[in-house]
Amino acid sequence: MRGLPLALLSLLATAPAAADGPGGTPVSPAAPMLAPPGGADPCMPAALSTPLTLGDAVSRALCANPRTRVAWASIKLYAAEVRTGKESYLPSLSASAKETESNTQTKITHDPALNTIAHDNYPAGTVSLSWVLYDFGQRGDQLESARQLLAAARANLDRTLQLVFLRAAADYYDAQAAQASLDAALQIESLTQRSLDAAHARTERGVAPISDELQAQTAHAQAVLTRVKAEGELKAKRGALALDMGLDPDSTLTVPPADLTVSVRRDFTESLHQLIAEAKRNHPSVAQAESELAAARADERAARAHGYPTISIVGGLSRSNEPLTPSLGSPTVPGSVSNKSIGLEVNVPISDPLWKRGLVAQAHARVAIQQEVLNGAEQEVAASVWSSYTTLEADTDNLANSQALLDSARKSFEAAQHRYEGGAGGILELLTSQTAYANAQQQRIQSLSDWRIARLSLGASLGRLGLWALEGAQ
DSSP: OBBGGGGGGGGGGGOOOOOOOOOOGSTTTTHHHHHOOOOOTTOOOOOHHHHHHHHHHHHHHHHHOHHHHHHHHHHHHHHHHHHHHTTTSSOOEEEEEEEEEEEEOOOTOGGGGOOOOEEEEEEEEEEEEEEEEEEETHHHHHHHHHHHHHHHHHHHHHHHHHHHHHHHHHHHHHHHHHHHHHHHHHHHHHHHHHHHHHHHHHHOOOOOOOHHHHHHHHHHHHHHHHHHHHHHHHHHHHHHHHTTSSSSOOOOOOOOOOOOOOOOOOOBBOHHHHHHHHHHHHOOOHHHHHHHHHHHHHHHHHHHHHSOOOEEEEEEEEEEEOOOOSSOOOOBBBBOOOEEEEEEEEEEOOOHHHOOOOHHHHHHHHHHHHHHHHHHHHHHHHHHHHHHHHHHHHHHHHHHHHHHHHHHHHHHHHHHHHHHHHHSSSSSHHHHHHHHHHHHHHHHHHHHHHHHHHHHHHHTTTOOOSSGGTTTOO
């Protein structure tokens, strides 16, 4: 397997530690990737850089994209579920108090002398305690499931950030390529105008037929059409980049010119097999699937434990100041009744193991589904690494090829132009070399853009994409 550029080493660097807020939740949607020092929010709005840098474009896209914000909110949700799981280990304590107004009338049918009427107003209160001491692991499995789902949510945020990062970077490079294409189109338009002027001069002197001038006019008109199309393409690419950053598509953005000279070294020696194995270990989509599988297994264990007995400690404390009746027929007298109790309670569910077997079957089926989801994630990661790796190899080779093509086309055009202006060459030779030169310029621009995007695509396939990978990427 041939080597890859040394620049890819930056993609495999260890990512900085993410800054988390209270409860382990990232302080912003982009914190896991931007990793600001001191735990500050990296998504605080700031003025756009002019011209717009790649780092600024990507950072704003990571913070503003709805997909990253939804993934961030999911982490908060599952963090709350973990907190709920922990709270299930705490005792259940309740209290009640009441103030009662009572009108009591007692009638003795055969002895009216014992009849009484009482009007009382008295308070009463109770405190109850219930604390599950042992439940055969049901709460522990539910807590483990919540923790694994939180881990899956964090992995999903990482995966989403990688995708948004790659999309924003690709649109940035596309905008740079569109700007370079417009510059090339303007240059070609100027060259075709020069060729048209030369053909007109030769026609005026009678040394060239009118068809030479007409063909030069056609080539110039085509160059004007290409330039107008390039202007529209540049606006579209800038609009797409603005949308990535959460701005209106008509926002004014200026990107710096792309560096048309890159130096590629081939001393990256990790094999494709090693890269695929690494991606299966570290890619966020695989980590997400692994955590969701672990959560499904914990849910299955919890479903089985749902039918097991529970052992709890129970207790209560009550007091009532309700007036007392010493004996039948006697009027009520002030008094109070207090009660204290504590004991162990064993709750044995009888119907659940017999009639709720479907819950266990559902949980077991979810485990099987998540196992296949994990297998699919590993296959997708392997396919992505394979595609990105081979694409990058081809794009790396084409960097040198496109430069050689451009140099050759430029020399050919300059020679044809010199010959025609000197009266030795024909218009067909000039226009053919001119078209070849224009095409070579476009291919060079596209090959540079493809190579830069392919680098980041491989980084995303490996699950190692971040702002630290942009060193020298512009």
